[in-house]
Amino acid sequence: MTGLGSRGSHWVDQLLKRDDVEIVAYVEPAAQIAEQAIEQFNLDRSGVFDSLDDAVSSVSADFVCDVTPPGVHHVIAQKAFDNGLHLLQEKPLSNDFSVAQQTVAAGRAAGMRHMITQNYRFHPCPRTTRRVLDEGLIGQVGQVDLRWYMNWADIPGSFYVTAPYMLINDMMVHHFDMMRYVLNADPVTVHAITWNHPWSWLKGDSAHVIVFEYPDGMRATHVSLGAAVGKRTTYWGDWSINGSRGSITWELDRMWHSHLHRTDEPVNREILPDDVPDQSVAIVDEFFCAIDENRDPECCAADNLKSLTMVFGAIKSTVEERRVSLDEHINL
Ligand SMILES: NC(=O)c1ccc[n+]([C@@H]2O[C@H](COP(=O)([O-])OP(=O)(O)OC[C@H]3O[C@@H](n4cnc5c(N)ncnc54)[C@H](O)[C@@H]3O)[C@@H](O)[C@H]2O)c1
Structure with missing residues (x-):
């Protein structure tokens, strides 16, 4: 386990609950955070290390679960691959697109499995919506609109609030990855406009409007306010997916199917979520399989580059104030 901060605690808790995992080493360079984890999980101090180098020279393992900040992910990845370890790694793969590409290539060259924990797509709403779209419930999808209002990362001094474009890189990678999963499609262009508000605690832009265009003419809009101090959506956002035979909407994580055109019997009913496994359990099960x-x-690092293409394409679009083709070389 590398990184025992807030998300690291979640993964320690998840992995300790499993009977097919033994955590043989914990790596955390910040002494105070290591102490907190030792106390919280009653850890044996001999298994807690300052660095991954020290850990791999002391214990033998099968994989690394990496929950360090995004700027450190490529360092942990390279050390894992150099030591013949598979890698389960928190999103975002990197906060630099070319570093992400190099990291994926390093994992491929080493022959290691490398999965990114895009947990949002494992939630019942995306899982159920993908199934009913595949079944043709609303015909051909032409327009998708997402709205997200959240008091995101209100953690003074953290990397979330100090680094630029973190709302898109760190949070919206979940949404863009969910869009890829739910719609089973990758966009070809992006046009993003981002800005900040005077009351925002984020140093980078806290709000945006983004339009994605798809090869078949479908369009998706994404509107966010990460410094919302008023009414919130859920972290998954409110969605409206419109097709030739109606719509599927998500409202506060409840799903609705509507078809209200005069030519047909009106339909306006709740879609009950499919019974899907817990997101973290599903991710680890998939990694082991x-x-x-x-x-x-699913969510292998190579595939994750497509979600990151949406992220870095959107950032490039707002920086250069123009619509960006997603097959352009993204190099910021
Ligand atoms: N999937 C999700 O829903 C979700 C939720 C929250 C955070 N995250 C992701 O988890 C990652 C960590 O976020 P966090 O909020 O826990 O951050 P954090 O700052 O609370 O924790 C990161 C920890 O990594 C440690 N660290 C730094 N360099 C290290 C190194 N070389 N080796 C080992 N440990 C090192 C830090 O000391 C810190 O304790 C980020 O990539 C974040 O985006 C994902």
Whole structure:
């Protein structure tokens, strides 16, 4: 386990609950955070290390679960791959697109499985919506509108509030990855306008309007306010997916199917969520199956580059104040 901060605690808790995982080493350079974890999880001090180098020279392992900040991910990844370890790594893969590409290539070259924990797509709303869209419930989808209002990362001094464009890089990578999963499609262009508010605690821009265009003419809009002090959506956002035969909407994580055109019997009903496993359980199960079956997992790092293409394309678009084609070389 690398990184025992706030999200690291979640993963320690999750992995300790499993009977197919033994955590053989914990890596945390910040002494106070290491102490907190030792106390919280009653850890044996001999298994807690300052660096991954020290850990791998002391214990033998199968994989690394990396929950360090995004700017450190490539360092942990390279050390894991150099030591023949598979890697389960928190999003975002990196806060630099070319570093993300190099990290994916390093994992491929080493023959290691590398999965990014895009947990949002494992929630019942995206899982259920993808299934009913595949079944053709609303016909051909033409327009998708997402709205998200949240008091995001109100943590003074953290990397979330100090680094630029963190709302898009760190948070919206979840939404863009969910859009790819739910719609089973990748956009070809992006046009983003981002800005900040005087009351925002984020140093980078806290708000945006983004339009994605798809090869078949579908368009998706994404509107966010990460410094919302008023009414909130959920972290998954409110969605409206419109097709030739009606709409699917998410409102506070409840789903609705509506078809209200005069030519048909009106439909306006709640869609009950499919019974899906807990997101963190599903992610680790998928990672282990992929290792056992010698295949790429869902959310493998190579696939995740497509979600990051949406992220860095949006950032490039707002920086350069123009619509960006997503097959352009993204180099900020
Ligand atoms: N999937 C989700 O829903 C979700 C939620 C929250 C955070 N995250 C992600 O988890 C990651 C960590 O976020 P966080 O909020 O826990 O941050 P954090 O700052 O609370 O914790 C990160 C920890 O990593 C440690 N660290 C730094 N360099 C290290 C190194 N070289 N080796 C080992 N440990 C090192 C830091 O000392 C810190 O304790 C980020 O990538 C973040 O985006 C994901």
